[in-house]
Amino acid sequence: MPLSSADFSAIWLTVKLASLTTVILLLIGTPIALWLSRTRSWWRGPIGAIVALPLVLPPTVIGFYLLLTMGPNGYVGQFTQWLGLGTLTFSFAGLVIGSVIYSMPFVVQPLQNAFAAIGTRPLEVAATLRANPWDTFFTVTLPLARPGFITAAILGFAHTVGEFGVVLMIGGNIPDKTRVVSVQIYDHVEAMEYAQAHWLAGAMVVFAFVVLLALYSSRKTRMGWS
Amino acid sequence: MKIHAPRLAVLVAALAFGSAQADEVQVAVAANFTAPIQAIAADFEKDTGHKLVASYGATGQFYTQIKNGAPFEVFLSADDTTAKKLENEGDTVKGSRFTYAVGTLALWSAKDGYVDAKGEVLKGNQFKHLSIANPKAAPYGLAATQVLARQGLTEQVKDKLVEGQNITQTYQFVSTGNAELGFVALSQIYKDGKVTHGSAWIVPASLHDPIKQDAVILNKGKDNAAAKAFIDYLKGPKAAAVIKSYGYEL
Numbered sequence: 001m002p003l004s005s006a007d008f009s010a011i012w013l014t015v016k017l018a019s020l021t022t023v024i025l026l027l028i029g030t031p032i033a034l035w036l037s038r039t040r041s042w043w044r045g046p047i048g049a050i051v052a053l054p055l056v057l058p059p060t061v062i063g064f065y066l067l068l069t070m071g072p073n074g075y076v077g078q079f080t081q082w083l084g085l086g087t088l089t090f091s092f093a094g095l096v097i098g099s100v101i102y103s104m105p106f107v108v109q110p111l112q113n114a115f116a117a118i119g120t121r122p123l124e125v126a127a128t129l130r131a132n133p134w135d136t137f138f139t140v141t142l143p144l145a146r147p148g149f150i151t152a153a154i155l156g157f158a159h160t161v162g163e164f165g166v167v168l169m170i171g172g173n174i175p176d177k178t179r180v181v182s183v184q185i186y187d188h189v190e191a192m193e194y195a196q197a198h199w200l201a202g203a204m205v206v207f208a209f210v211v212l213l214a215l216y217s218s219r220k221t222r223m224g225w226s
Numbered sequence: 227m228k229i230h231a232p233r234l235a236v237l238v239a240a241l242a243f244g245s246a247q248a249d250e251v252q253v254a255v256a257a258n259f260t261a262p263i264q265a266i267a268a269d270f271e272k273d274t275g276h277k278l279v280a281s282y283g284a285t286g287q288f289y290t291q292i293k294n295g296a297p298f299e300v301f302l303s304a305d306d307t308t309a310k311k312l313e314n315e316g317d318t319v320k321g322s323r324f325t326y327a328v329g330t331l332a333l334w335s336a337k338d339g340y341v342d343a344k345g346e347v348l349k350g351n352q353f354k355h356l357s358i359a360n361p362k363a364a365p366y367g368l369a370a371t372q373v374l375a376r377q378g379l380t381e382q383v384k385d386k387l388v389e390g391q392n393i394t395q396t397y398q399f400v401s402t403g404n405a406e407l408g409f410v411a412l413s414q415i416y417k418d419g420k421v422t423h424g425s426a427w428i429v430p431a432s433l434h435d436p437i438k439q440d441a442v443i444l445n446k447g448k449d450n451a452a453a454k455a456f457i458d459y460l461k462g463p464k465a466a467a468v469i470k471s472y473g474y475e476l
């Protein structure tokens with residue numbers, strides 16, 4: 001068997017982290033994207049820029065600040081300790097928070113584009129038919145934005161699977177808690193276990209290719225470029 | 227723009243000779259030796275006129291990079307096995323390997339008075355996180371697991387271990403307070419014969435296998451006078467004094 005049980009638990013942990021992150025991001029990303037696509041407020045620029053920051057920042061910057069703020073002397077760390085939760089570094093919950101920040105633009109931006117593409121016209125029509133805003137959202141906006149949601153979910157999931165720097169900085173390499181696949185590969189390479197590194201790294205390449213293939217194929221044929 | 231031919235010639239010549247003279251040496255340095263090498267490099271550059279360019283990282287990672295054509299000319303490993311392996315595989319200049327330092331392990335906390343002089347705090351088990359370097363890749367991590375094993379604490383602390391990918395990250399987890407204590411290299415917290423901050427137990431060498439740190443000249447540095455000069459300098463009394471002042475043995 002080329003993969004050890006440690007490798008499999010790293011894979012399982014990664015899938016768990018990426019799934020949870022994607023669900024959370026769809027829940028909090030939808031209102032943010034909706035607001036960004038509709039608002040004429042002055043805040044649109046700054047908020048949009050903050051959401052997009054992880055696209056540009058090296059993961060080490062995000063990891064470094066998370067390590068400091070979630071640590072026992074940081075604001076977040078003092079708050080979580082006050083709540084009796086302890087600190088979030090070296091924990092799965094900490095990784096989820098880091099991943100949500102890290103993958104935020106990959107979910108918000110496709111959603112924002114999808115909402116913007118719908119425009120205001122269908123919503124106005126719905127309003128003239130006496131649909132309240134919630135009805136409109138669930139019966140008009142959501143179905144029309146479905147391709148955007150699919151793209152957002154795929155990109156959010158895949159980008160979290162590809163996360164390395166943030167996890168490295170705040171994770172502490174703990175089996176079943178913070179040792180995800182990318183870290184496990186790094187461990188194998190550092191320990192000169194190239195055969196095991198190849199199996200995992202090769203699997204990552206195949207995974208990434210299949211995900212992007214699915215995304216780009218479906219875009220061309222059904223969705224157009226959103 | 228009109229190009230001034232003689233001036234261009236001088237510029238080209240300067241660039242060409244600059245590299246041909248090869249008075250710059252690229253050194254891969256194990257992370258635990260970061261602080262001493264900075265002090266040694268400054269002296270070395272002043273005394274010899276050569277220039278030292280240092281890269282810091284984990285020994286295992288350097289091994290992979292060296293095997294794949296990294297431009298390093300000298301390698302200061304954190305162990306003796308990796309340097310030996312490179313030597314056996316024909317990647318080093320024959321006869322260049324020597325032990326430049328023997329590392330000392332320390333149990334350290336950023337908090338004053340947290341770690342007692344005998345390391346009893348480990349047995350007390352009142353901490354949440356104990357930071358060690360990845361034992362698969364970092365010699366200080368391996369030594370830390372040996373210390374825990376010899377004290378019969380392996381099982382007791384198993385769920386409290388957090389791993390840094392190298393000794394620098396291990397130190398960082400402790401210095402930021404995210405881990406209350408951790409096994410770091412004494413060199414990271416030691417200057418001029420004393421621990422600079424926090425509290426520490428300097429682990430007796432009898433509790434783990436010696437952390438011999440070997441240096442080699444790599445094939446890329448074969449014809450570089452600066453590489454040879456640096457190795458000689460590292461063996462000299464001035465470097466030895468610096469190395470000792472950071473808590474290493476020789």
